[in-house]
Amino acid sequence: SRLVSLPSTGGRARCFYPAEPGHAEAPYLTDGLEGSNGLASLVGFRQVGCAFLLEHLGTAGSGCGENAPPSTDGRLPVLVYSHGFG
Numbered sequence: 001s002r003l004v005s006l007p008s009t010g011g012r013a014r015c016f017y018p019a020e021p022g023h024a025e026a027p028y029l030t031d032g033l034e035g036s037n038g039l040a041s042l043v044g045f046r047q048v049g050c051a052f053l054l055e056h057l058g059t060a061g062s063g064c065g066e067n068a069p070p071s072t073d074g075r076l077p078v079l080v081y082s083h084g085f086g
Contacts, residue, residue: 001026001064016064017076023065033058 001016003026012030029035036058040051070076 001062002067003030016079018071018073019065019068020071021065021068023068025061026064026066028060028062029057 001014001019003012003014005012014026014030029039031038033055036054036056037046037051039057040046040054043054045051045053
């Protein structure tokens with residue numbers, strides 16, 4: 001996967017694609033603990049003292065290689081996913 005910045009909005013997007021193996025694993029949340037705390041606030045966990053339930057997401061891996069080159073093995077699929085968060 002690769003994290004790209006969108007110059008027109010300042011937003012970010014993570015692109016996932018078939019890649020060559022052997023690269024360091026990308027994080028599940030780009031912003032680590034700050035990201036997991038944000039999610040905890042969004043779903044109301046911080047407000048009731050349960051933010052710790054999502055802390056593991058701050059250090060979790062995504063299962064994808066970070067900044068790995070795309071696979072050269074044939075055609076690549078395209079999937080657009082909008083999670084609706086933010």
